Amino acid sequence: MDSAKLLDILGNENRRKIIQLLANRPCYVSEISSRLGVGPKAIISHLGLLEQAGLIECSIDEQRRKYFNIANNMRLEVSVSPYAYTVTLHDITLDREKQEESPVKKEIPAGEGSSAFFLKLNSRLEELKIRQEELAQMQQQLQAEYTEVMDRCLDSIEKVARNSVECELLFELLKNETTLATLCYNLRLHPSIINANLIDLAERGFIEYSIKNNQYYWKICETGVENE
Incomplete structure (x- = not known):
């Protein structure tokens, strides 16, 4: 599914509430209508979109x-910072080989007695919750470091760029490698101006290009710039 489409769907409060309700257990239309205080006709419409x-x-x-339940296991990540806006959608599925190698199957045999089996599953669940929290903290640290390094990059760009167009080009290429057409669209400048500045930056060792699908993709040089 397209991440932008998913954001549009989740932009509706009632649809978010429906998903939250179904995340607890499957429900009938009448149950959803009663719990949310929304008419059955509107609920049916929301369910249809979902x-x-x-x-x-x-x-x-x-x-x-007819009753409804969550059909997909996915993760939607939205990152907003002074230098980036990204929306990433991950379908979370395990293939059969990975399921066979899962620690749950190895450490918690399915044939154990009911109480011991349940307690071991609970223990494993608590471990996973801790790991999720650790991962979230690591993502926050990475985002903070990313912003700090981008700040320093911008300070550096102001010192090495010879004009405002070079500043904008280097900033665009810091975010991702891209084509001349995309740079022209983003910066709203004529291709001849963009191309002249790209060539000058390349000759000075700041940027380089690669050819993919018969197109030139510009990017920051991986080796960096030698002292002049």
């Missing part, structure tokens, strides 16, 4: 009633 997006699915019980 189902089309692949976030939920429905099943029919023995009494021919």
Whole structure:
């Protein structure tokens, strides 16, 4: 699924509440309507959008009633900083080989007695919660360091760039390698101006290009600039 489309879907408060409710257990339309205080017609409309997006699915019980549950296991990450805005969507699936190698299967045999089996599963769950918290803290530290290094890069760019166009080009290329067309679009400048500055920066050893799919992709030189 496209991450932008998912953000649009989750932008609605009632749809977020529906997903939160279904994350606890499968529910019928009447249950969702009652819990959220929203009419069944509106709930059906929200459920339809969520189902089309692949976030939920429905099943029919023995009494021919339709109930809904979460269909996908995914992670949506949104990063906003002074220098970047990224939205990343990860589908979280384990293939059969990885499932067979899972620590849960190795450390917690499925055939154990009910109490011991449950307590070991709970212990493993607590370990995973701690690891999730550690990962979140590490991501925060990386984001802070990224911002700090970008600040220093901008200070450095102001010292080495010969004009404002070079400043903007180096800043764009710090974020990612890209094409002449994309640089022209982002900076709203004529290709001849962009190209002339790119060539000058390349001759001075700041940037270089590679060819992919018959297009030139410009990027910051990996080896850096030697002292002049």
